[in-house]
Amino acid sequence: MENGFDSEHHHQLVCKRIGMLVTIKLLESLQNDFRVLVIGAGGLGCELLKDLALSGFGLIHVIDMDTIDVSNLNRQFLFRIQDVGKPKAEVAAARVMQRVKGVTVVPHFCRIEEKDVSFYQDFQIIVLGLDSIEARSYINSVVCGFLVYEEDGSPDMTTIKPLVDGGTEGFRGHARVIYPGLTPCFHCSLWLFPPQVTFPLCTLAETPRSPAHCIEYAHLIQWGQERQGETFDADNPEHMKWIYDQALKRGAQFNISGITYSLTQGVVKNIVPAIASTNAIVAATCALEILKIATMFSTGMDVYMQYTGTEGIYMRTVPHDKDPNCTMCSAGVPVDVDNTITLQKFIDQLLKDSRFKLKLSKPSVSYHGTNLYMQAPPVLEEMTRPNLQLPLLGLMDGNTSGVLNINDRRLTGVLRVRVTFKEGPDSVDMDTVGGV
Ligand SMILES: [Zn+2]
Numbered sequence: 001m002e003n004g005f006d007s008e009h010h011h012q013l014v015c016k017r018i019g020m021l022v023t024i025k026l027l028e029s030l031q032n033d034f035r036v037l038v039i040g041a042g043g044l045g046c047e048l049l050k051d052l053a054l055s056g057f058g059l060i061h062v063i064d065m066d067t068i069d070v071s072n073l074n075r076q077f078l079f080r081i082q083d084v085g086k087p088k089a090e091v092a093a094a095r096v097m098q099r100v101k102g103v104t105v106v107p108h109f110c111r112i113e114e115k116d117v118s119f120y121q122d123f124q125i126i127v128l129g130l131d132s133i134e135a136r137s138y139i140n141s142v143v144c145g146f147l148v149y150e151e152d153g154s155p156d157m158t159t160i161k162p163l164v165d166g167g168t169e170g171f172r173g174h175a176r177v178i179y180p181g182l183t184p185c186f187h188c189s190l191w192l193f194p195p196q197v198t199f200p201l202c203t204l205a206e207t208p209r210s211p212a213h214c215i216e217y218a219h220l221i222q223w224g225q226e227r228q229g230e231t232f233d234a235d236n237p238e239h240m241k242w243i244y245d246q247a248l249k250r251g252a253q254f255n256i257s258g259i260t261y262s263l264t265q266g267v268v269k270n271i272v273p274a275i276a277s278t279n280a281i282v283a284a285t286c287a288l289e290i291l292k293i294a295t296m297f298s299t300g301m302d303v304y305m306q307y308t309g310t311e312g313i314y315m316r317t318v319p320h321d322k323d324p325n326c327t328m329c330s331a332g333v334p335v336d337v338d339n340t341i342t343l344q345k346f347i348d349q350l351l352k353d354s355r356f357k358l359k360l361s362k363p364s365v366s367y368h369g370t371n372l373y374m375q376a377p378p379v380l381e382e383m384t385r386p387n388l389q390l391p392l393l394g395l396m397d398g399n400t401s402g403v404l405n406i407n408d409r410r411l412t413g414v415l416r417v418r419v420t421f422k423e424g425p426d427s428v429d430m431d432t433v434g435g436v
Pocket residue numbers: 184185186187188189323326327328329330
């Protein structure tokens with residue numbers, strides 16, 4: 001029917017118009033309303049800044065403490081030979097603004113710890129292009145510190161700050177999205193970062209199976225046996241050549257091929273080559289996720305993307321679970337206490353607890369915004385000191401369970417502890433305690 005066709009056509013036209021309007025509004029909002037923080041202006045950072053600027057983000061901040069080294073130039077494409085020695089953040093910001101019209105990139109040439117927590121609070125989205133686990137862990141604790149839980153244990157959505165994390169090592173990379181309180185935080189899945197690869201000495205000595213085993217055998221065992229008294233120097237070519245020759249002999253003995261001089265250098269010095277394409281793929285994935293978060297035009301990844309380019313191309317996204325007892329993002333790490341426990345004894349118990357031992361030195365405790373005990377400043381310490389001898393149950397208004405916030409110099413964020421009182425051997429009458 002002619003009429004039907006016309007109205008169908010008209011409908012399509014209207015949809016197209018609305019679509020264009022929405023697109024224009026989205027673009028305006030990206031340009032004017034969003035503040036994105038890029039942490040790191042290295043291999044991933046250069047890619048991220050370029051991707052975000054070209055995606056339409058109008059205000060981007062970048063923080064990096066490093067200066068440009070000549071060895072960066074093969075992949076950190078925002079830098080030129082004449083930039084060597086200059087701060088990465090400043091050069092990267094200037095170069096992106098030169099190339100992309102209308103974008104403002106604000107550089108911060110400093111350590112991430114130098115910035116106040118309120119600095120991080122100011123951004124809607126934070127993206128990490130870092131190579132250190134410590135730095136990731138630090139930012140993770142900062143954003144988890146912003147998270148507030150409602151009384152019913154659900155996260156207060158307005159306090160969730162999304163974190164997008166990218167990482168590369170040679171041909172491998174990952175990207176993930178962290179909504180603290182909703183998806184696993186960095187600490188929930190620390191197991192993803194196994195300690196540096198070391199080989200058991202017995203494998204090296206008895207059953208070598210790879211070129212690296214042969215090299216490590218020469219490096220860790222043969223050197224000490226055959227060149228006693230000489231300190232191995234990885235920068236001495238003669239030393240390296242010796243390791244290489246020994247590894248070759250050992251390889252021949254066990255029928256292992258593939259030992260080269262450059263592999264020997266790589267294994268001994270623990271060098272992982274930086275691959276520009278890995279950075280590009282991981283940064284693009286992160287930028288896409290940021291775009292999804294900002295515009296909500298699609299659901300985000302769930303939750304962890306792995307990429308391997310060693311042999312062929314392999315990419316997959318796997319969901320991970322939150323650690324219900326995570327000290328950073330959970331509603332509280334469960335701690336059972338005797339219902340007669342005093343605040344002082346409770347603090348002692350925390351300090352002895354293997355889960356917190358390394359994280360706490362002098363904890364301060366608060367409950368529902370009330371300071372139960374503060375280690376500093378001296379005035380507050382003195383004011384709250386009498387509480388130390390009081391029963392914790394009474395200080396928590398007689399509630400048989402509840403969440404305490406623990407602050408400590410060693411913590412970056414807050415540690416939430418969910419206390420449940422258990423009847424101890426010499427428990428007290430609950431009514432009496434409630435009345436304290
Ligand atoms: Zn967590």
